Amino acid sequence: MKPFIEPETLPSAIPSSGPDRRRFLKAGLAVTGAALTGGVRAAPPPWMTRPGAPLSNYGQPSPHERAVIRWVAANPDAPGNGISWTPLERLEGIITPSGLHFERHHNGVPQIDPAVHRLVVHGLVVKSSSFGIDDLLRYPQTSRQCFVECGGNGNAGWHLEPMQAPAGNVHGLASCSEWTGVPLATVLEECGLQPNAKWLIAEGADAAAMNVSIPLEKALDDALLALYQNGERLRPENGYPLRLILPGWEGVTNVKWLHRLQLAEQPAMARNETAKYTELLPSGQARQFSFVMEAKSLITRPSAGQSLPGPGLHPISGLAWSGRGAIRRVEVSADGGKTWQDAALDPPVLPKCFTRFRLPWRWDGSPAVLKSRATDETGYVQPERQTLIAERGRHGYFHYNAIVSWAVAADGSVSHVYA
């Protein structure tokens, strides 16, 4: 078969710029145009006819991506008290760009001077200490990719009717970054623990002085005094200059703007571990200190509000994660849970980290219900919604991790359903 264009003519026919090149493009596309499935340009696009923008010190997204933002819900009378969601349905891979990491603030984002900021460690320690950021930078650090998820993420799932909103606006209080910092264990060893130290009361330097209590075992396990996020120093809204990262544990325990760690025998019984971030069970008792985020998954594409252009092959793409370790398996159903098929997991599959799963799906054009179901390395299987509600009732508010169902209608529109 004769090639459309003789490759031998290329080197002389394509100068790297100039009018000759435009003539070639026009001629070239005229030759091949008949076989092209899309549009053909007679002239080069405007951005090929003039020099582009200069280099820059710090890059920003394309103006065409202006709609890809954190959706903010805040108290109009206290605009620093609220949340913003990561637009999971617009993103890919497992890294959340720092500018789109979800937020939950209690009294706004403090503008902290890192030269002044200090971390005080006191209470049941042998030697109370205060560390500047430069002091902490002297300690050996470690990096790990892991998710942070708000305990209240996805809590619209407790509603009687399925909420119709983009996937990120329901499940986007979860984001995943590469965090780098000093293992908390190193600093605690430096200070020395008294034998009766059992809890760590961590407090932020925001105007809410947000505080929570952490069992000492977690502090000595994989807790990180994070200084860097996705390569650069923490973003202000993610705790600059110092954040406590507790891989796999609910977001509220990952204290931002960390300035105080008190070793204690008992928890502080702070607002956010009593009045909030506890789950009232059908028995009338409440779960407290329900730190770990259990395995969860959701299909981000296609998802509620999106639309399939027509029958045929469509990529299914989604995220799975577990606070107990690595994701072992993600299954996908296109018939509302009657049959399941294993999705492929993009490497790396890391513990307590977002895992991207994918499955190509051939849609025949008839109504379908898509679901995903995650299993983690402990064998825990993400529950169906009715199972979760039977166990926990309807007033838990936090720790909703049930299977998410998206209905695809015959016209290709996708909506949230309980199925």
Place this chain on the structure above:
Amino acid sequence: MKPFIEPETLPSAIPSSGPDRRRFLKAGLAVTGAALTGGVRAAPPPWMTRPGAPLSNYGQPSPHERAVIRWVAANPDAPGNGISWTPLERLEGIITPSGLHFERHHNGVPQIDPAVHRLVVHGLVVKSSSFGIDDLLRYPQTSRQCFVECGGNGNAGWHLEPMQAPAGNVHGLASCSEWTGVPLATVLEECGLQPNAKWLIAEGADAAAMNVSIPLEKALDDALLALYQNGERLRPENGYPLRLILPGWEGVTNVKWLHRLQLAEQPAMARNETAKYTELLPSGQARQFSFVMEAKSLITRPSAGQSLPGPGLHPISGLAWSGRGAIRRVEVSADGGKTWQDAALDPPVLPKCFTRFRLPWRWDGSPAVLKSRATDETGYVQPERQTLIAERGRHGYFHYNAIVSWAVAADGSVSHVYA
């Protein structure tokens, strides 16, 4: 031993904000202050006394990190022709924030409308085709974390005298991202290859119409038509809306703003594979199509221009990578290469990806020369500078990957040396 503060007093003594809290802090720190090694504040810092900034749609770095930028070197008469370096010595972990990914542009950053942009595949294919961005999004994608390094990165190493500049300003034409896109093999299979197709000529839609030739084997191996970088759509300066990613291959082949792929029997012999991006050898012959970036490493901290505050324990942190696969080992020397010690590698250790290595170093205060040496999974060992020069001479300009040496003087200052 009696705790400094009775933990039982905490819940009532620390309301989440207000004047009581300030009294407590003052009292609390007065109790523990004697044992604290750093400064103690009598009053809370200003950012704890007033509400912070509201939530935001898209976050930015702290104003205190204003100095962490890409250093730009461009032609004043053509500001879109130049480079900008990733400040590697200011970063941590393996992910480069997209705003700090290095740049190399030939005629500026085109502002491309993704609704108009098309990828044309033509030449020795069965069916010439044109794909819009929405068309490409219909194909199954995959994500991978990998580095992109300019073939000219670190070329100041060929200079007779060691260049004194921050590590990133010499070696920062290398960055690492999570890229997501459609495997190029998928699209080529869709178009069908003619039997005599051996090369792929890839061209960008910038005003330079930058083009290079890629052997078909690479195109069918792990080449990616990248649409996303670090979770979000590509940044303009990194090829928005479409970039060719060739994991492990020199940056110039990772064509940005990709709009044309021509299958051919011979390479195009374009400017950037003949006059540029070839290496003149001592024999008078030149290496051409030297695509793979060989194993390299460098210590980013401490590094040239930084200063150690005094003798004692200091963390050594650095980056290693290889275009041939995973890093197997990084050794560090503190005596100019006489003795070596294995550094720890932070997981994940991924093929063709930055790998973060670390080693705590006890500095005795006497002059020292720090080096790092990477070995990749093929057994290739990063060469000493004199070995590289003996093999390649002094006029190669590209593909400089020799061991980097930092001298620590008795006063703690760090400089670049050939040692």
